[in-house]
Amino acid sequence: MRFGLIMSEVGNGLRRNISMVVSVILVTFISLTFVGAAILLQFQIGQMKGYWNDRAxxxxxxxxxxxxxxxxxxxxxxxxxxxxxxxxxxxxxxxxxxxxxxxxxxxxxxxxxxxxxxxxxxxxxxxxxxxxxxxxxxxxxxxxxxxxxxxxxxxxxxxxxxxQRKYLDPIFAALNAASLTAVSIAVLMLVAAVLLIATTIRLSAFSRRRELGIMRLVGASNRFIQTPFILEGVIAALIGSVLASLAVVSIVRFFVQGYLGTQSLDTPFIGLSEAYIVVPILLVVGAVLAAASASFAISRYLKV
Structure with a gap:
């Protein structure tokens, strides 16, 4: 009964703030796609360095x-x-x-x-x-x-x-610069996602302030009150993380292997095995950031 009640509150919260939830999903999706692309680029740089250094x-x-x-x-x-x-x-x-x-x-x-x-x-x-x-x-x-x-x-x-390695240094420097750029953009987008998740949770709590007041009066613990809000943020972020994971796998499958792999370029490319390494990283990062930002936001709200 307790679990059913919590999930019911989660469903109500997601329905009431559907536009904000969609925003969280999109921001999480974009930011984690940049994170995944940066990780894949580092895998590619490492593979190319090993390949060309052995042949230089x-x-x-x-x-x-x-x-x-x-x-x-x-x-x-x-x-x-x-x-x-x-x-x-x-x-x-x-x-x-x-x-x-x-x-x-x-x-x-x-x-x-x-x-x-x-x-x-x-x-x-x-x-x-x-x-x-x-x-x-x-x-x-x-x-x-x-x-x-x-x-x-x-x-x-x-x-x-x-x-001959000196001819490769500018290429690897450019790839590292691109990777750092992707990481920088990803960090900014993750900050935006954290702030958006926190704002969404606070708005959701504000819209249910009467219900929260009643729950407090009947003796509900802060953890019981906080849990639905945290789950709302985690669910929205996980959907964005799944979309980002699909995007990363698609990039490797259709662009790296499908397009670059057919260009007769004398260099090795990453495969789906590297993409599958990135997927759980994105899921964990999305869930942890959402849980942390949502927990902080609702805790601050309940103390006000």
Missing amino acids: QVSVYMCTDSSTAGQCNLVEATKSQKAEVEAQLKSPALAGLIKSVTFENHDQVYKNYKTYFKDTTGADFITPAFLSETFSINLKDPSKADVIRESVASLAGVEQVVD
Whole structure:
């Protein structure tokens, strides 16, 4: 009987404040969708970092007869100089850090250049001799790239040593900025949702002030009085959380896997397993915030 009475009060409260309840649902839905998107973006960034860091190489560019950088002076790197670089890479100090080393001569570098830059203006004027012969090094631990650079950069015939991870840093920085933006918007929306839930509960309590007065006179405890109001906020927020969860799953299913997954992009994408991790987080966050804000609001009202 007690449970039935509480749920009856909850139903009456939701019906009386239907417009405010819809507002709570929408604000919760939007804010938690941003929260879910931010979490998914962090999953995606982590997956991309792991994938590309494992594939990022350290490139040792040898001198050409047109380069002046590094140890170059308009003189092509000699066979002995290239052999010295190779020997250094195979030395005990570096061999343990290196997974594999590939050497590309002028013709091989030119072939790759034509493949990737065939539509670039002026590509036809580039000759094989203009492009540096290259040692491409895959490391066991990409963070040790500085050790390779310091050991090889000063050798004769070396133009420059480039850690390809530096090209990835701006991309990851942009993705992190987007993630922080989503989190910031989500926090603002969550604050708005908390305030809206608190306002809804106070209005609901005000509209039932006569009933609350009677309940107090007959000896109802504050917990018994507060429970229907807290449940109203939790139910509204949970509906918004469920909608946000469906939106997150739909984003992954139809946009990430359905659209991006068909674009032949050489990068891994998150899947539904990551989305299913986010779903319970959204449900818990929605319920806890609603319960806390509703409890605070009705407690303040009953003390007035």
